Amino acid sequence: MKHILHKYRWVFGVALLLLVAGTGWFIHRSRIMQSVYVVKKGNFEKIIETKGEIHGKKAINIVLDDIFKDSDLQVWEFRIKDMVPEGTIVKKGDWVATLDQVNLNQRIQINREQMDVRQAQLNDARIDSALTLSQIRQRIAQLEFDLRYRDLDLQQSKYESPAYQRKMQTAYNQTLRQIERQKRDYELRKMDLEARTRRNEDRYNYHRDTDVKLQKALEATNITAPEAGMVIYARVRGNRKIRIGDEVGPWRPVIATLPDLSVLISETFVAEIDIAKVKPGDSARITVDALPGLTFPGTVSTIANIGQELQGADSKVFAVTIDLSHSDKKLLPGMTSNNQIIVEQVPDQLLIPRKCLFLEEGQTIVYLKSEGKIWKKRVTTGPENDEMVVITHGLSDKDRILNHPPGEGEKVEGFYGG
Template identity: 40%
Template sequence: MTKNKKLLIWGVPTVLILATALFLILEGGVVAGGRSYVVKRGKLDASIESVGEVKGEKATEINIPLIIRDRELRIWQIKIVDMVEEGKIVKKGDYVAQLDQTEISNHLRDRMQEKEKRDADLKNARIDSTVRLTQLRQEIANSVLDLEYNKIDLEQSQYESEAYQRKAQMAYQKAEIQVEKRRRDYLLEQNRWKMRVQRHVNQLDWLDGLIARYEEAMEATRIMTPEDGIVMFGTNWNGSKYSKDDEISIWRPLIATLPDMSSVISETYVKEIDISKISKGDSVNITIDALPNKSYAGEVAYIAAIGEDHPGFEMKVFKVIVRFQDRDDDLKPGMTCTNSIVFEHYLDQPLIPLEAVHSDSLQSIVYLKSGGNVTKQPVRLGAENKGMTVVLDGLKEGDRILMNPPEDML
């Protein structure tokens, strides 16, 4: 009797365990981590993640000085020979960077040598004009004397023959014409030399102004801050931050910025295949790599209309600006952040794990278990997020699906 009781005591739990195991085997389990999953309704936010950089929405720009960008100076790019550390807090008038003076100095030396030559040319032109015009005035004086001689001869010819009178008249007219010609030649030569001298004067004036601008550019190579702020350096053509010995082009003159962190943004780039999904005003969840215990709410404030090539991407990307809705003193310019841009909200929709979705003849299917039968069930899916996806058509709440296809249906 005692033996039978022991068998009964140990046998009942064993039977219950075996029955439960058999039920689970037949039904396939009820948790997502097992062999099956029961479809539930829930909420899912469809989002796109992109890495961005924290910036002030407004910033004071520190550019290559305008005098250095003067086209006549022919300084197309200039090297940074020294700079402060990025992130340094500065006051108005503080030192930021030193630009290389070598090319400016070389141009200045060349222009000064050219000015010496032009000075010599001007002096020679003035001397030559003086000599030449003096010579012409002497020729005019001689022509006037010749005219006077011919006039006297003409007056005396009245006592001579008619032929001689005619000859004297012609000689006088010829001398008169010669005087007028000499005077015209003098005026033409005077104007010619005047223009030649003026060209030298104009060239010297231009060189004087150019030399003064080169000297001003030399002084402008020491870059100072126009306002108080935190120094954030600009980026090169390849997207890297400027550093010592980098070249800055006058076509891309931004050296650094002093961001105003009273209004904070995240500047990010979204791939062209995803850009059509998002819209201005979409909500964004922002996390900061340097502040792992914090998250911030934001919204899409700007979407670029034209795609561009950007380092780190194999396709065109579009610039997107996300504006933080909250202000936090812990936010610093240049921090790396992750933007989760929510482009669609699904409420009370059937949700299933992505792991349970398979493909068959270019359509998505799941393996639907009903009693002891398993069938391929086509499904139309919506957005996905964090390993789950929305089922728009093909399943309802309470349906049981297998996480993996049965061996006999592979």
């Protein structure tokens, strides 16, 4: 029995030793493989990476009613009191948002108080006009009555002395001139009073019409969808999404959009240091964190002519639009996109990682592994991106190079080929 146990222990020990040796060889082999890069040909791409957001290329804006553009309202800012959640599917005419009515209600109260004052002034002007003109007409009537008596006196004076006749003629003429003067005064006073009444009437009508506009604006604070679609919040200064409590007005009327989901774009921003490299027609690859494993091809369609400041950016940025070549039902507006804009592409090039390059005495070299030895090799580089560099001279396809400097104990033979 002891002999059998001893035998099993010996077998187990040998197996364990082989396992440890095999594991060590595998780890050593893995380290060797990881430390060596095999040169190969590929398509070189120079890429600018940006973050963006998916939108519909065409969209219907949900905006304030045109009544809010009327300067007679004298209300320029409206606070968003409530909104449907972003992404809500709405039908035409469905409620989307409500604006705070406080400023409008205050304006209505002030306007109605002014309208009451103007109405009182208009009534006073009409009464004053009627009384004043009535008094002048009464004076004219009295003078015309007096003129008839002056005429009788004048007719009877022909039997009197010439002096008396002249006196009667003078009295008649004086009364006639008074009538003419009163009639002229009547016309002038009538014109003046009519103008005054019209001014008061215009002032009253302005406040009356403004009250109608304010009532219409009050109704328009409930904003509805102009068409069916998915509600996507608009963006405000700083490129953030609009939210409850924000101010909107005639100069910032867009509250949300209803995008056309059949054609999608990625709206992104490129730093001013890189914008000169980007041009319309450049290819792009778009991925979305919410849809892992999917890549959407695209093309740069528009580039802004003027830079802008963006919250969180160190320098000015330029808006760039990328048209997606095709879409997916799972791809929705508002999703964050990862954009790779290909600004330079050279096919069939020898490529190596940048970490395989080293600088020695002003020369660019790699460490070539050949025939079991390590050699220095001078190389000439071409275009490069953040990860890879093109080798135009010094290496061949399938050459094996180190991706780190030789370690202690690793002998370097010198420059390969002398």
